[in-house]
Amino acid sequence: MAVVNMAAQPRVxxxxxxxxxxxxxxxxxxxxxxxxxxxxxxxxTLFQQAALRFAPSDSQLFAPPVVVTADAFRFxxxxxxxxxxxxxxxxxxxxxxxxxxxxxxxxALHLCAEDPDTLMLIAPSxxxxxxxxxxxxxxxxGMSAAESGQIVTFGICPDRPETGYxxxxxxxxxxxxxxxxxxxxxxxxxDAATAAxxxxxxxxxxxxxxxxxxxxxxxxAFAAHAPECLNAVRAALLRGRADLGFLRLDxxxxxxAPAISVDYAVMEHARNLVAVPFDGGWSDLGDWxxxxxxxxxxxxxxxxxxGPVTQIDCQNSLLHASDAGxxxxxxxxxxxxxxxxxxxxxVAPKARAQDVRRAVEVLKFTEAPQAETxxxxxxxxxxxxxxxxxxxxxxxxxxxxxxxxxxxxxxxxRAEHWVVVAGSxxxxxxxEQRSLIPNxxxxxxxxxxxxxxxxTTEPLEVIEVQSGSLIDDADVMRFEDPYARHVG
Amino acid sequence: MAVVNMAAQPRVxxxxxxxxxxxxxxxxxxxxxxxxxxxxxxxxTLFQQAALRFAPSDSQLFAPPVVVTADAFRFxxxxxxxxxxxxxxxxxxxxxxxxxxxxxxxxALHLCAEDPDTLMLIAPSxxxxxxxxxxxxxxxxGMSAAESGQIVTFGICPDRPETGYxxxxxxxxxxxxxxxxxxxxxxxxxDAATAAxxxxxxxxxxxxxxxxxxxxxxxxAFAAHAPECLNAVRAALLRGRADLGFLRLDxxxxxxAPAISVDYAVMEHARNLVAVPFDGGWSDLGDWxxxxxxxxxxxxxxxxxxGPVTQIDCQNSLLHASDAGxxxxxxxxxxxxxxxxxxxxxVAPKARAQDVRRAVEVLKFTEAPQAETxxxxxxxxxxxxxxxxxxxxxxxxxxxxxxxxxxxxxxxxRAEHWVVVAGSxxxxxxxEQRSLIPNxxxxxxxxxxxxxxxxTTEPLEVIEVQSGSLIDDADVMRFEDPYARHVG
Numbered sequence: 001m002a003v004v005n006m007a008a009q010p011r012v013x014x015x016x017x018x019x020x021x022x023x024x025x026x027x028x029x030x031x032x033x034x035x036x037x038x039x040x041x042x043x044x045t046l047f048q049q050a051a052l053r054f055a056p057s058d059s060q061l062f063a064p065p066v067v068v069t070a071d072a073f074r075f076x077x078x079x080x081x082x083x084x085x086x087x088x089x090x091x092x093x094x095x096x097x098x099x100x101x102x103x104x105x106x107x108a109l110h111l112c113a114e115d116p117d118t119l120m121l122i123a124p125s126x127x128x129x130x131x132x133x134x135x136x137x138x139x140x141x142g143m144s145a146a147e148s149g150q151i152v153t154f155g156i157c158p159d160r161p162e163t164g165y166x167x168x169x170x171x172x173x174x175x176x177x178x179x180x181x182x183x184x185x186x187x188x189x190x191d192a193a194t195a196a197x198x199x200x201x202x203x204x205x206x207x208x209x210x211x212x213x214x215x216x217x218x219x220x221a222f223a224a225h226a227p228e229c230l231n232a233v234r235a236a237l238l239r240g241r242a243d244l245g246f247l248r249l250d251x252x253x254x255x256x257a258p259a260i261s262v263d264y265a266v267m268e269h270a271r272n273l274v275a276v277p278f279d280g281g282w283s284d285l286g287d288w289x290x291x292x293x294x295x296x297x298x299x300x301x302x303x304x305x306x307g308p309v310t311q312i313d314c315q316n317s318l319l320h321a322s323d324a325g326x327x328x329x330x331x332x333x334x335x336x337x338x339x340x341x342x343x344x345x346x347v348a349p350k351a352r353a354q355d356v357r358r359a360v361e362v363l364k365f366t367e368a369p370q371a372e373t374x375x376x377x378x379x380x381x382x383x384x385x386x387x388x389x390x391x392x393x394x395x396x397x398x399x400x401x402x403x404x405x406x407x408x409x410x411x412x413x414r415a416e417h418w419v420v421v422a423g424s425x426x427x428x429x430x431x432e433q434r435s436l437i438p439n440x441x442x443x444x445x446x447x448x449x450x451x452x453x454x455x456t457t458e459p460l461e462v463i464e465v466q467s468g469s470l471i472d473d474a475d476v477m478r479f480e481d482p483y484a485r486h487v488g
Numbered sequence: 489m490a491v492v493n494m495a496a497q498p499r500v501x502x503x504x505x506x507x508x509x510x511x512x513x514x515x516x517x518x519x520x521x522x523x524x525x526x527x528x529x530x531x532x533t534l535f536q537q538a539a540l541r542f543a544p545s546d547s548q549l550f551a552p553p554v555v556v557t558a559d560a561f562r563f564x565x566x567x568x569x570x571x572x573x574x575x576x577x578x579x580x581x582x583x584x585x586x587x588x589x590x591x592x593x594x595x596a597l598h599l600c601a602e603d604p605d606t607l608m609l610i611a612p613s614x615x616x617x618x619x620x621x622x623x624x625x626x627x628x629x630g631m632s633a634a635e636s637g638q639i640v641t642f643g644i645c646p647d648r649p650e651t652g653y654x655x656x657x658x659x660x661x662x663x664x665x666x667x668x669x670x671x672x673x674x675x676x677x678x679d680a681a682t683a684a685x686x687x688x689x690x691x692x693x694x695x696x697x698x699x700x701x702x703x704x705x706x707x708x709a710f711a712a713h714a715p716e717c718l719n720a721v722r723a724a725l726l727r728g729r730a731d732l733g734f735l736r737l738d739x740x741x742x743x744x745a746p747a748i749s750v751d752y753a754v755m756e757h758a759r760n761l762v763a764v765p766f767d768g769g770w771s772d773l774g775d776w777x778x779x780x781x782x783x784x785x786x787x788x789x790x791x792x793x794x795g796p797v798t799q800i801d802c803q804n805s806l807l808h809a810s811d812a813g814x815x816x817x818x819x820x821x822x823x824x825x826x827x828x829x830x831x832x833x834x835v836a837p838k839a840r841a842q843d844v845r846r847a848v849e850v851l852k853f854t855e856a857p858q859a860e861t862x863x864x865x866x867x868x869x870x871x872x873x874x875x876x877x878x879x880x881x882x883x884x885x886x887x888x889x890x891x892x893x894x895x896x897x898x899x900x901x902r903a904e905h906w907v908v909v910a911g912s913x914x915x916x917x918x919x920e921q922r923s924l925i926p927n928x929x930x931x932x933x934x935x936x937x938x939x940x941x942x943x944t945t946e947p948l949e950v951i952e953v954q955s956g957s958l959i960d961d962a963d964v965m966r967f968e969d970p971y972a973r974h975v976g
Binding site: 027308310312313321325326327328329330331332333336338340342343344345346347348349351352355356358359362363366368370385387388389390391392393395397415417419421422438439441443445461463465467468 | 515796798800801809813814815816817818819820821824826828830831832833834835836837839840843844846847850851854856858873875876877878879880881883885903905907909910926927929931933949951953955956
């Protein structure tokens with residue numbers, strides 16, 4: 001056992017990668033609101049669970065996190081951190097998706113500028129870890145190796161011959177204490193026979209993409225193995241700009257970085273790698289089958305339910321209803337997945353979980369909005385939910401956070417009616433300010449300069465009826481925006 | 489072959505029974521909006537298909553129908569008939585559900601008063617018949633037997649050993665011409681072995697509840713075998729009252745009628761019964777498996793789709809999405825049913841279709857509104873659809889038919905905001921009339937007398953935001969209602 005060293009100074013800065021988006025957890029996860037921001041179990045989203053796993057208050061071990069995310073998700077990140085009472089060290093905003101290598105080196109360069117010796121723990125935001133305390137212990141077991149200039153990878157002890165993951169090959173079997181073992185190599189996703197052999201041999205762990213090293217160790221590894229990535233990201237940081245607590249990387253520079261994973265770019269070439277085995281209930285939640293597996297531990301019939309779900313005689317199935325007003329009923333299901341959202345429903349056998357991405361491709365091809373965009377969209381000031389729409393009109397429910405404001409804006413083609421149904425609003429109409437409480441409304445004709453604000457500490461809910469010849473998100477001229485969005 | 493006798497006078501009055509409600513087609517069919525009023529295939533509802541099957545314009549055979557329905561459905565019946573350009577002979581309104589016997593004798597007594605020789609064709613409104621012309625030919629084959637005082641039952645030629653139906657036992661095998669055969673008896677739902685034997689024997693037909701006889705023949709049969717039913721319904725008719733084209737049966741009298749099927753009350757005792765075989769694609773659409781079977785004819789993979797459905801590698805499955813804004817995706821489904829509505833989703837193997845009623849019982853027990861009430865509710869003036877609701881508010885989309893009006897009403901506890909999004913509205917607020925076109929709105933504070941009307945020939949759509957301390961359908965004081973609803 002490693003000795004727990006409770007230094008006065010936190011010793012590890014978690015770097016949470018929150019920019020990704022997959023399609024295999026559709027319809028709950030969509031390109032415009034991916035899985036890490038969704039609660040799959042319990043009250044917190046995966047991203048919040050990842051952040052809480054390294055919460056400074058729980059342990060002297062961790063500094064506040066660095067989060068690397070996409071432009072579209074920066075306000076969700078801020079809001080979800082605030083929702084669990086956490087403040088980040090930094091939120092780095094990627095101008096476009098470039099996979100994990102540029103994200104990791106951006107965090108490393110940012111932390112290096114302050115203290116090259118900072119220990120960084122690279123963690124995806126969309127994985128589940130059942131036993132956080134066991135993970136903390138694994139981190140402590142790897143710490144002196146990381147401090148001495150090694151890159152520590154946390155390898156997951158496999159419990160089945162999984163063909164969907166890459167494997168870490170150890171130089172020798174791990175000892176009982178679970179201390180670091182030199183890494184002999186990476187193995188790509190194996191076929192079934194190979195996976196069974198790897199499992200039986202006891203010298204292979206799953207590669208979960210969890211790495212720890214000093215900031216300068218990471219930078220040196222990139223300098224040695226991926227200098228073009230390092231240079232592009234360094235330029236993007238230098239030319240980046242601070243913006244409302246976000247650090248936006250420069251788009252032109254960042255565009256020059258290759259879109260490549262940190263494994264391919266650096267880890268598979270580095271020689272200073274060790275692995276610390278981890279056996280505390282890890283899951284990548286990569287598809288609905290994995291969500292079922294992670295949540296199904298210990299249930300007798302294997303039925304995993306979330307939301308308003310009714311089941312009769314089901315077994316080994318996942319029933320997930322994301323909306324309180326939408327009931328999902330499963331009868332006699334065996335090894336099935338059924339997922340309901342207000343605008344899209346998925347039904348498939350668990351064994352076909354990988355093919356959800358094919359369905360999303362079909363929906364994209366038919367230009368169904370459900371392919372990528374959820375009905376409820378996060379906004380810097382809260383969320384907007386489309387309730388209904390028809391020719392020439394759209395009805396939204398706006399959830400406006402305390403002390404938040406929409407931009408001062410106008411529309412060419414549409415008028416808007418606002419009816420406050422909860423909380424209190426301050427509206428600005430052609431320069432005049434008014435307060436609206438529930439039961440009160442305001443009308444905004446086309447071309448009128450208008451804004452709606454929540455200056456209170458309570459949430460504000462507004463029903464907005466848009467009507468006009470053109471109902472389009474592009475018909476917004478912004479004149480003053482606290483969130484520095486596109487000024488048209 | 490019977491000779492087609494195209495008399496100048498229509499010779500048969502269809503009596504369409506449209507008061508029933510089951511739970512096995514939940515969530516599309518609900519107690520407050522049952523399956524007969526839903527389109528399951530094509531553009532028309534089952535009730536409309538039933539009415540069109542006997543449309544006077546298509547054939548000299550039929551007079552306009554008599555419809556027997558429940559109080560809650562009378563406006564739906566009127567609207568759906570108008571929607572296919574039909575006017576009824578009469579709409580009889582049952583004050584409470586009493587099964588089919590009282591409904592049949594009510595229609596018989598009503599028609600007898602005009603002409604005892606009228607041929608009546610009793611037809612459920614929730615069945616599918618693929619070949620209407622073949623059914624017309626079967627009716628013609630039974631006509632002279634009915635005219636001579638027999639009760640003709642149309643027996644469905646079975647194509648499988650179905651255990652879910654009752655059977656008609658014929659005195660001898662039907663002839664090639666399909667003419668009437670004396671009925672030897674009724675057989676209750678058989679077990680599987682019995683059903684197989686009945687199918688093999690060739691002397692049994694399914695009992696579909698399709699009967700034809702003179703009006704006075706039906707009355708005489710009730711007098712002989714169910715006099716208490718006859719007397720109660722006769723009193724309910726005598727004390728009934730005409731109301732906006734409906735004939736409302738008197739509640740106290742009708743309550744005294746036994747709740748019993750016409751088969752049990754009369755047919756199983758009558759001796760003047762003949763059966764005409766029918767082989768033109770009949771289905772009772774009794775559960776989702778039957779809906780699949782009726783719609784699946786001729787499809788190669790056995791996949792039946794309705795609405796915005798995407799399927800990948802499915803077989804012998806039903807995918808039904810009732811709302812244009814809600815996509816349903818099925819992957820790798822075999823022998824499954826998946827049904828999506830805005831507020832409820834059902835997933836089950838076809839073999840478990842009968843158990844849907846169990847699921848509805850569970851939902852009723854948990855007081856889920858989805859058990860019995862759809863999100864979109866028919867109203868005399870159109871329909872109201874709940875878009876969203878929260879503490880102290882509810883948002884509805886009102887679809888108001890041409891030349892229709894809501895009652896003049898007021899509310900104690902809630903205020904209402906109306907925003908017109910399509911069409912043109914005339915609103916009355918405290919005695920003042922105004923016109924509202926799209927983009928315009930009106931505010932109705934609590935206690936204000938108000939009304940909204942569509943005096944145009946185009947549909948009117950209004951977004952209504954209700955807010956107040958109590959949001960409840962009971963909070964309506966009606967002062968003037970064109971539909972003679974409860975004046976509180």
